[in-house]
Amino acid sequence: MSSPKTNGREPVYLKLANALEGMIANRSLRPGERVPSVRQFSRQQNVSVPTALQAYATLETRGLIEARPKSGFYVRARLSDLIREPRMTFPATPRSIQLGVDDPVASLLADHADKRLVPLGAALPSAELLPGVRLARIVAAIGRRLGAESVGYDVSPGHESLRRELSRRSLDWGCALHADDFIVTVGATEAVSLALRAVCKPGDTVAVESPTYFGLASMLRELQLKALPIPVHSATGMDLDVMERALRKTRVAACVVIANFHNPIGFVMPDENKRRLVELCARRDIPLIEDDTYADLQHEGPRPRSLKAFGDADSIVLCGSYSKKLAPGFRVGYIAAGRWQPRVKALKQASTLSGALLPALAVAEFLKNGGYDRYLRAIRQAYRQQVDKMREAVVESFPPGIGLSRPKGGFLLWCELPSNVDAIQLAQQARAAGISIAPGPMFSPVGEFTNFIRINCGYPWSPQIERAVGVLGHLVARMAGRNNERAKRRNSEPTMS
Ligand SMILES: Cc1ncc(COP(=O)(O)O)c(C=O)c1O
Structure with missing residues (x-):
């Protein structure tokens, strides 16, 4: 001490x-x-x-x-040490599906911007935990140094100073990438979208985790791609036996995976599973697209290795971003697309031409001289404590029988509610009570997980959050109780037979 x-x-x-x-x-x-x-x-x-x-x-x-x-x-x-993990049920054989037209991303981000709502919905950390003031100073210093030049394009593949920092840090990810292996992107969103466009064509099927980040479903839909949802286990990630069986039946053009601190569950895929997944895809020549957005945010121990470290780096497309770690609004992400790099570069030039110079230089400077590692240690600890507090508060406030994920990093919690609770109705009631949450069906391309919610733990613990969790617990208990009563009444009604 x-x-x-x-x-x-x-x-x-x-x-x-x-x-x-x-x-x-x-x-x-x-x-x-x-x-x-x-x-x-x-x-x-x-x-x-x-x-x-x-x-x-x-x-x-x-x-x-x-x-x-x-x-x-x-x-x-702690009570939360005794709570079980969420149990998700899946159809025995996954089928590829066309995606519907809902856009949950926009509504969740709009709710996050609404200061009247307690922000337990969108996956965003509190601005007070991010180094906004330090980054603003760095931007000002770079602006003074570059003068008129500072308003220029960051021409693709992106400023070398940032790509050199990414190269240096890639050793930490278990890779040894060169600055030329990277293209700077507009967040991980552009990186994953470019990857999909580079390796797939409209009508193709993409294997994805179920549940997974809902932004991915929006992307697949807009690119006219079908999803093949593969079940995940809450502690170890994608079920590779199911994946292997599904690949025998369905032609898959790509596989997108969040192996490190999965959104919404927070697991890390164990190394042996990472290796098996990489081999599974390599055997069938299926491009593996890795979304490493939350890596660096482990709650303890060393940073887990990226999938790209487990196989032929040329066949694995690594996507990442500084949105969850430094500055969501700077929109600084990256892609290391292996053999698809020239195609990704052409697509990037055609769609956004270039990036913004100042944010890219500021992130590069922060990574190089801004104390990024010290800062990371502090936010990792903050996220871990916030997740722990949230788990404990949920266990105390929610009715018995729930399941909770045990995130190994990041700031998201996946919660299984009693089976008769409708998460979409719950989210509506919570919103009316001034609380934003993300209902489970958002994380399934076919609206599964009707009794699950994801809770954002990106904010320091406060009396307001504590009250909000109490209100959520009350709403869950009331809905479960009412639905029980209804079911009992239905069962005791006289029947015609
Ligand atoms: C898994 C995952 N990938 C990508 C994104 C989007 O990241 P960015 O802001 O870098 O575009 C998010 C945001 O929530 C996410 O959770």
Whole structure:
């Protein structure tokens, strides 16, 4: 633990309590473990006994430790540790499908922009966690340095300073990509869209995870591609046995996967599954498109490797973005398209000609000299704590029998509700109560997951969020109870037979 010196604003006991909370959140102190006695703690931290006691009292109030008679203080076992993972059911054989015309992306983003709604819907972190002020200063400094030049195009493939940073960082992803392997894009959205356009033609079928990020369904629809939804397990990702069977029956032109911190579930595909998926696709010469948007946001340990690290880098298209890590509005993403690179470059030039110079240079500068790694450590910890708090609050407020994902990174939570709760109705009721959530059917091209919701945990915990989770729990319980009553009434009605 770091030294408890006060920064002049925060009292010492609070600083100590926060540091201990951090250790509980990162599992250095585990549920059920004894924490040092108050006297020991006061000696260790060189503070008075009343200060140490006040720090422990604060942690008790936060529900993180408990006093046991004649035994001392222990880290409380959390209810959310006992909760099961969500269970999703799928048809035995996936079929390729034409996509409908709903556009959930627009409505969720509009709700996010509405400051009257508690933002548990769109997958966006709070601006207060992102380095907006530092980036604005960097933009200003670059503007001063470049003067009139700063309004220029960032001609494709994108400024070399950013591509060099991406190349350097690709070692961390398990790859060793060259600056020339990258094209800078308008977020991951453009990267995935370019990838699909480069490898597919209208009418083709694309294997996707089910559930998956709903923006992908919008893209497939607009590109007149069909989806082949492959079930995922909440802890390990795509069911590769089902995938293998499906590939025997259906001709697939590409496969799009979010292997690291999946949206909406948050799992990381284990290395052996990544390897098997890469081999499965390579054997059939199916281009594998990897959406690595949330990678870098692990809750602990090293960054998981990208799929591209597991096979022939030429056949795997890696897409990523700084939207969830630095600045969603800068629209800085990238693609490393392997053998499709020339085609992607031509498509990019035809559709957007170039990118914006200032945001690309600012991201490059932040990656190089802005303390990106230190900053990442801080937001990873913040996201982990926010997800933990949300899991605990949901378990306390929602009726029993729910399932919750255990995200390994990122800030999204996938929640299975009682089977008789309609997530779309719930989202409407929640919205009327001032809360935005993302209902499960958004994450299925065929409207499955009717009793699931995704919860955004990208905001620091606050009384407003705590209240919102309480209201959601109440709405879920009320809907489950009413639907139970209705079912009972229907069953007890006299029948004609
Ligand atoms: C998995 C995934 N891919 C891509 C995107 C879009 O990213 P960008 O803002 O970089 O276009 C999102 C945004 O939520 C996402 O969750």
